[in-house]
Amino acid sequence: MKVxxxxxxxxxxxxxxxxxxxxxxxxxxxxGAAGSGKTxxxxxxxxxxxxxxxxPGVFVAFEEKSEELAINVASLGYDLNQLxxxxxxxxxxxxxxxxxxxxxxxxxxxxxxxxxxxAIDSLGAKRVxxxxxxxxxxxxxxxxxxxxxxxxxxxxLKEKKVTAIIxxxxxxxxxxxxxxxEYVSDCVILLDHRVENKxxxxxxxxxxxxxSVHGTNEYxxxxxxxxxxxxxxxxxxxxxxxxxxxxxxxxxxxxxMLGGEGFFKGGSILVSGxxxxxxxxxxxxxxxxxxxxxxxxxxxxxxxxxxQIVRNMHSINVNLQEHLDNGxxxxxxxxxxxxxxxxxxxxxxxxxxxxxxDIIVLDPITNLITVGTASEVKSLxxxxxxxxxxxxxxxxxxxxxYNDNKTEQTDEGISSLVDAWLLVxxxxxxxxxxxxxxxxxxxxxxxxxxxxxFVISDEGLKLVEVFLGPEGVLTGSARETQLLLEKTSxxxxxxxxxxxxxxxxxxxxxxxxxxxxLKEEFESxxxxxxxxxxxxxxxxxxxxxxxxxxxxxRDE
Amino acid sequence: MSEALQHFGGEHEEEDEHYVLRxxxxxxxxxxxxxxxxxxxxxxxxxxxxxxxxxxxxxxxKWRAEKEQLIALPLLIKISPLPERRLIGDMSDTExxxxxxGIPQN
Numbered sequence: 001m002k003v004x005x006x007x008x009x010x011x012x013x014x015x016x017x018x019x020x021x022x023x024x025x026x027x028x029x030x031x032g033a034a035g036s037g038k039t040x041x042x043x044x045x046x047x048x049x050x051x052x053x054x055x056p057g058v059f060v061a062f063e064e065k066s067e068e069l070a071i072n073v074a075s076l077g078y079d080l081n082q083l084x085x086x087x088x089x090x091x092x093x094x095x096x097x098x099x100x101x102x103x104x105x106x107x108x109x110x111x112x113x114x115x116x117x118x119a120i121d122s123l124g125a126k127r128v129x130x131x132x133x134x135x136x137x138x139x140x141x142x143x144x145x146x147x148x149x150x151x152x153x154x155x156x157l158k159e160k161k162v163t164a165i166i167x168x169x170x171x172x173x174x175x176x177x178x179x180x181x182e183y184v185s186d187c188v189i190l191l192d193h194r195v196e197n198k199x200x201x202x203x204x205x206x207x208x209x210x211x212s213v214h215g216t217n218e219y220x221x222x223x224x225x226x227x228x229x230x231x232x233x234x235x236x237x238x239x240x241x242x243x244x245x246x247x248x249x250x251x252x253x254x255x256x257m258l259g260g261e262g263f264f265k266g267g268s269i270l271v272s273g274x275x276x277x278x279x280x281x282x283x284x285x286x287x288x289x290x291x292x293x294x295x296x297x298x299x300x301x302x303x304x305x306x307x308q309i310v311r312n313m314h315s316i317n318v319n320l321q322e323h324l325d326n327g328x329x330x331x332x333x334x335x336x337x338x339x340x341x342x343x344x345x346x347x348x349x350x351x352x353x354x355x356x357x358d359i360i361v362l363d364p365i366t367n368l369i370t371v372g373t374a375s376e377v378k379s380l381x382x383x384x385x386x387x388x389x390x391x392x393x394x395x396x397x398x399x400x401x402y403n404d405n406k407t408e409q410t411d412e413g414i415s416s417l418v419d420a421w422l423l424v425x426x427x428x429x430x431x432x433x434x435x436x437x438x439x440x441x442x443x444x445x446x447x448x449x450x451x452x453x454f455v456i457s458d459e460g461l462k463l464v465e466v467f468l469g470p471e472g473v474l475t476g477s478a479r480e481t482q483l484l485l486e487k488t489s490x491x492x493x494x495x496x497x498x499x500x501x502x503x504x505x506x507x508x509x510x511x512x513x514x515x516x517x518l519k520e521e522f523e524s525x526x527x528x529x530x531x532x533x534x535x536x537x538x539x540x541x542x543x544x545x546x547x548x549x550x551x552x553x554r555d556e
Numbered sequence: 557m558s559e560a561l562q563h564f565g566g567e568h569e570e571e572d573e574h575y576v577l578r579x580x581x582x583x584x585x586x587x588x589x590x591x592x593x594x595x596x597x598x599x600x601x602x603x604x605x606x607x608x609x610x611x612x613x614x615x616x617x618k619w620r621a622e623k624e625q626l627i628a629l630p631l632l633i634k635i636s637p638l639p640e641r642r643l644i645g646d647m648s649d650t651e652x653x654x655x656x657x658g659i660p661q662n
Contacts, residue, residue, distance in 0.1 A: 092622055094625070094627060095625050096625075096627055100641070100642055101628075101642050101643070101644055102641065102642070102643040102644070102652050102653075102655065102656035103643075103644055103645050103649075103652070104632075104643050104644065104645035104646070104647050104648065104649045104652045104653045104656065105590070105591075105594075105645035105646040105647055105648035105649050106586075106587050106590070106645055106646045106648070107587060107628045107629060107630060107631075107644045107645040107646065108587060108628065108629060109627060109628055109629075110582045110585070110614070110628075110629040111580070111614065111621055111626030111627045111628055111629045111631065112626075112627045112628075114582070114614050114615065114618050114621045114626070115618075115621035115622050115626060115627075117618070118618040118619060118621060118622070119622070136627070139627075140627075140628060140644075
């Protein structure tokens with residue numbers, strides 16, 4: 001059985017979506033509006049082919065001059081001139097202007113065929129790009145000839161066994177202005193550029209891929225200094241590896257609340273709370289602990305600058321600068337409005353792929369709402385969690401709860417997605433605000449159902465047992481007062497106890513002396529009694545003696 | 557404006573103008589053969605003895621395809637007199653060929 005072979009594009013993410021790349025030895029049509037990235041896409045296909053897969057390629061440019069192309073892609077770090085010198089890539093600019101040409105009868109495009117064929121043969125090219133071949137339609141007038149010739153060209157490319165990309169400008173109702181999709185039937189990829197809420201997102205969709213399974217979704221893609229990367233994170237399968245290893249939260253008392261050891265590695269943790277409840281501090285301390293244990297972390301900050309976070313964390317005895325210096329910690333700070341949501345996801349996954357962290361923090365995800373709707377944010381986070389779980393990366397999100405309502409739901413509704421959910425809430429009592437920390441949920445482990453007071457001090461974060469008094473939960477100074485009261489009563493009780501002890505001792509001494517005097521009394525009494533006994537005996541003996549002597553004398 | 561001047565000049569030196577033409581063809585294809593026949597006919601009729609015609613078979617000299625910006629074939633390039641003009645097709649439309657070469661029809 002012969003299966004369709006594929007040519008990897010080398011474009012990050014695309015080969016995953018297409019399960020291997022573009023159909024080998026066949027033409028693929030890339031269509032999209034002006035500025036949608038068609039040229040860059042095809043150029044990357046060639047450059048990766050030349051550099052990674054040892055497949056030389058020919059780029060036929062109908063619109064841009066070779067020098068312009070070289071300059072345009074130089075910003076991505078591709079040295080086209082060098083690649084041309086190394087005979088890995090051949091740029092050929094086709095110059096065709098209608099006003100300079102007179103059509104005097106039947107013709108065909110043999111010139112292009114010979115030219116292309118020569119270039120392919122001289123390089124041993126495996127890849128060909130025709131960008132944008134539709135320019136021929138503006139240069140030449142005879143449509144019938146052009147269409148027949150294009151059909152012949154695509155057949156010829158197949159015979160040449162080159163994997164080709166043909167780009168086409170998007171038409172009003174058709175995929176391409178000249179209906180090229182009719183000729184290229186193997187694979188059609190559509191690039192789009194969409195602006196919503198003033199934020200643009202680039203989107204890629206595989207319209208058709210004959211003889212292959214492929215993702216049919218719209219995949220966002222990013223063009224940055226490293227070229228194109230497509231985001232394939234839409235596979236929502238739930239078959240991740242799970243770990244039973246634990247990660248400490250950096251707050252010993254919190255670990256204790258979480259079954260004594262902390263979070264699961266590869267889990268997702270949500271820390272939500274109202275403004276100023278210390279969400280960032282929890283995140284900072286979590287990262288600090290991880291870095292201390294030699295783990296790698298990325299902190300995605302959407303609200304504060306890295307310097308700000310480092311400074312603020314310093315005030316609670318968490319030194320993040322140290323971890324930045326030894327390369328364990330990386331910050332990525334950007335305003336949410338910098339990118340569309342998808343771009344955020346993409347840049348996060350890109351950074352994660354590069355840095356390979358054990359832990360990442362997103363602080364706060366609530367700000368992402370400004371660039372998308374709640375459901376979009378949820379979908380983004382779902383995919384992000386999926387992606388991170390597959391990579392066994394622990395993630396901590398912080399979320400701002402706008403109002404301290406009792407329903408305790410986060411605006412993103414993502415609490416059902418995460419593995420552990422910590423809620424930090426204000427407890428207002430006696431004219432002061434204190435923080436209470438709850439473990440709302442923690443999948444797969446025994447966790448405390450108790451509320452703890454969460455204290456941020458110079459030494460760091462601490463969880464204090466709240467005082468359960470007759471008036472309910474006491475926190476802050478009320479707790480302190482109660483503690484003082486307790487202390488006093490303890491001292492008083494201690495005092496009372498010692499006094500009683502002394503009295504007992506005294507009583508004992510008194511009794512003991514009494515006992516000894518009684519003993520002596522008894523002994524003297526005993527002596528007395530004994531004495532009379534002896535006297536009686538003596539008397540009796542003497543009297544008996546006397547009587548015997550008397551009887552003896554009478555007998556004499 | 558420049559075109560008008562050129563045209564004016566062209567008319568002026570019409571008699572001794574020498575035409576340098578280069579025709580690119582592909583072997584013995586139908587279009588190529590027709591183009592050669594049609595062009596020769598036109599030249600003989602309108603600019604007899606005032607032209608040089610080079611015929612290039614691109615199949616034999618493939619490297620020239622890129623250098624000469626060849627796409628559609630057959631292609632006739634009028635190298636001189638200036639301006640350079642490009643004519644494609646089998647040269648069957650005599651009127652267009654003459655216009656392209658800047659030869660006045662009589």
